[in-house]
Amino acid sequence: MKKVLTPARGAVAAALIAGMAMPAVAQGQLRQALETGEQATRKAEQVQEQINQLDDQRSDMVSEFRTLLQRTQAAQLYARQQEKVVESQRRELASLEEQLGRVDEITAQTTPMLIDMISDLETFIQADLPFKINERTETINELRTAMENPQVPIVEQYRLIIEAYKREMEYGRTIQTWPEEIDIDGNPVMVDMFLYGRVALVYLSPDNKYAARYDRASNAWVPVQSKFKEDIAQAIKVAKGTTTPSVLYAPATRLNVSAQ
Known part of the structure; x- marks a missing residue:
């Protein structure tokens, strides 16, 4: 200073x-x-x-x-x-408490609907072409077991049922082939099953000796004419991916599903 x-x-x-x-x-x-x-x-x-x-x-x-x-x-x-945040959370909590109070009511209304959906799916499978019956029947049994299990939430029960419906829908818009042993004239024979969506279900033995289609009207296997064996063999190759895709021909039958 x-x-x-x-x-x-x-x-x-x-x-x-x-x-x-x-x-x-x-x-x-x-x-x-x-x-x-x-x-x-x-x-x-x-x-x-x-x-x-x-x-x-x-x-x-x-x-x-x-x-x-x-x-x-x-x-x-x-x-x-x-x-303001606390007030908003209080309102949300009150809403959640109200919704929780309605859970029993919602469950009581939803459970019968899910059971009906399983029954409808079982009815459809029984009226459908008899392919992969064991696998599809097991799905129905698993769904019923889930419905009876109190440890499985209702949301999970619904998801399982919807997944089963989706698989059934997929069968109707794809072609599939798989080996299966069937009884022909009292003898077990290994054949190649082939599913044309839901248009037709046929089989062909590897030696081309046996070939048949499933007839909805009679609910039985009906032998096909020899001229169709080549078409069936070609379709099986396409489904297996061993040949290029081509136009496939199959005998069509009407599907009738009646409620039981």
């Missing part, structure tokens, strides 16, 4: 100049007066320094107060926002 020439210091300087011409006694008195003035000047400087320090402290306190005020306002804004 720069020292300035205060009025007291100016007076001291003037007195020093004037004192050079005074007697010794007067000079002693003047010197004492000057020392007193110098002490007063130093005291004034100390007071001024304290004032400067207090001013700096005041500035720091003002800055800190403004910072605290901003933080307080931000905290209040956050608190108001959180109050």
Whole structure:
């Protein structure tokens, strides 16, 4: 901090100049007066320094107060926002509690519908072409077991039933072939089964000796004419992926499904 020439210091300087011409006694008195003035000047400087320090402290306190005020306002804004969030969560919780209270009612209404869906699927399979009967019947049994198991949630029961329906739908728009042992004239014979969607179900033995189609009207296997064996063999190759796709021909029969 720069020292300035205060009025007291100016007076001291003037007195020093004037004192050079005074007697010794007067000079002693003047010197004492000057020392007193110098002490007063130093005291004034100390007071001024304290004032400067207090001013700096005041500035720091003002800055800190403004910072605290901003933080307080931000905290209040956050608190108001959180109050809205809590209120929204309370409303959502109340809605969930209401929905949970209706679970038993929904389950009571849904379970009979799912049981009916399984029964309808079983009826359809029984009226459908008799392919993969063991596999499809096992699916029905598994669905009924799931419905009787209290550990299986109703949502999972519904999913299993829908998956079974999807598999049945897929059979109607694809061609498939698989080996199967059947009884022909009392003898077990391994044949290649071939499913034309749901248009026809036929089989052909590897030696081309046996070939037949399933007749819906009589619910029995009916031998096909020899001229169809080549078409069936070609269709089986297409399904196995051993030859390029081509137009396939198959005898069609009407599908009638009656409720039981």
